[in-house]
Amino acid sequence: MPRWKSLPSGLPEKSRQLVIQLRRLKDHSGLGLTALAAKTGYSRSSWERYLNGKQPVPRKAVEELAKVCGADPTKLLVLHEIAGREEWPAAGAGEPDADPDAGPTAPDPEGGGEGERAADRRHVPLRYALPAALAAAALAFAAGFLVADGTGDDGGSAGRGAAKPVTYEPGRTYDCDDDGRKDDAAYAGHSTTADALIDINGSGPHVVEAQCQLKRHGFDPGVIDGLYGPGAKAAVKEFQTARKLVADGIVGPDTWAELRK
The missing domain is CATH 1.10.101.10 (PGBD-like superfamily/PGBD)
Structure with a gap:
């Protein structure tokens, strides 16, 4: 069965773990990107970026994904808080690498593009734009x-x-x-x-x-x-x-x- 797209090689470790958890949650729910967009305040293209490690996931998006999937968001939000301390690579830096933890799953047919990036920037916390002082501790x-x-x-x-x-x-x-x-x-x-x-x-x-x-x-x-x-x-x-x-x-x-x- 086809896999998710490999996450970027430069994606910080805790952010990578967060995206993997969100991917698993989405797969378990059976929702496509279009359905996910319809049930949350985030567009299909936004979810495509978040779940492929192209853009940091806003805290509110984590909460809404957990809610529509019927999951407790507490531990995901703790991980999100730690991931928020990491410094993301510059846009387009690094080539994707294989993600052994993502697991097999069918690709989402909606795909998603980049046309709504500007409209979605309001969801990204300001701290993601600041250099992180330290990486998070062991998880x-x-x-x-x-x-x-x-x-x-x-x-x-x-x-x-x-x-x-x-x-x-x-x-x-x-x-x-x-x-x-x-x-x-x-x-x-x-x-x-x-x-x-x-x-x-x-x-x-x-x-x-x-x-x-x-x-x-x-x-x-x-x-x-x-x-x-x-x-x-x-x-x-x-x-x-x-x-x-x-x-x-x-x-x-x-x-x-x-x-x-």
Whole structure:
């Protein structure tokens, strides 16, 4: 069976993952580009550009695609937020390469052109036009969706703060340094990340750091063991509610910003 067009080789990694997830969602729905345009506020040619990696996908488009396909947009929007930090290549830069994750699917017969590009620019957030300072932190996917946080030698993706390198070992508990601060941000000595994503069943030094910060703020995550289970997720939801964040239980950039205070 024919495949989607290969995504451009210069497409940033997290943006590539987002497009792949949106392609899978569209394929599962059985909707063509014309039908998708009729059910959303975006034209057929806009969807052709978004789903072929020619133009960044607006947040609203992600929400509308999830809605018409009957899917929960939460995790897609978290990925969209991280992808928004990446710098896109100049228009036309790079040749397409094979996309092993796209999977076989029939091409959409409507195709789509470039005639409505100017009309669709209003949907693209301004931040896509700004150079990105950092690439996003580790993401892991199972069955095509974000599920857990990765680990590293020092547990830090942003390189900020003064946390010492640590090695995560499953099956043990950890102490928290409640006095560690740098650049007016708090660090517990396990990770310096500002944007690592953590969801249920995640594990590693980022999780230890999040558990320590929750405890410091008075929200009980349970045992400080680096395992992101139901108890820790419930504590995150309570913390997010108290800080007027989206209470989805996923630790991302906005939640880290509050935890570091």
